[in-house]
Amino acid sequence: MKIYHNPRCRKSRETLEIIRTSGIEPEIVEYLKNIPTTAELKDILMKLNMKAEEIVRKTEPYFKENLKGKSFGEEEWIQIMIENPKLIERPIVVKNNKAVLGRPPENVESML
Numbered sequence: 001m002k003i004y005h006n007p008r009c010r011k012s013r014e015t016l017e018i019i020r021t022s023g024i025e026p027e028i029v030e031y032l033k034n035i036p037t038t039a040e041l042k043d044i045l046m047k048l049n050m051k052a053e054e055i056v057r058k059t060e061p062y063f064k065e066n067l068k069g070k071s072f073g074e075e076e077w078i079q080i081m082i083e084n085p086k087l088i089e090r091p092i093v094v095k096n097n098k099a100v101l102g103r104p105p106e107n108v109e110s111m112l
Helices: 010-021 038-048 061-066 074-083 105-111
Strands: 002-005 027-030 092-095 098-101
Touching: 002 010, 010 105, 038 074, 038 092, 038 098, 092 105, 098 105
Parallel strands: 002 027
Antiparallel strands: 002 092, 092 098
């Protein structure tokens, strides 16, 4: 199990705690320090069964100031998130061929 984690995010910390309480120590990827590659982000999206725009954090200042109201294709959103990883919704938990967003943190329970 792998968690794309931001230790400064309460929801991310809560999701990690749920995983650890279940007896699992996941691989932790601090995605702001270790930014996913294009291939990794595409793989995550496939496992989430979501489009790139669906995991963009629309509350981030960068989004509000530069992207709000604009339309981008799938590849463009992926590139935007790689260049601005704060825009990637968190946390994302991946296990085998499935992934879930930890919003709310209880979503991870389906993976345990």
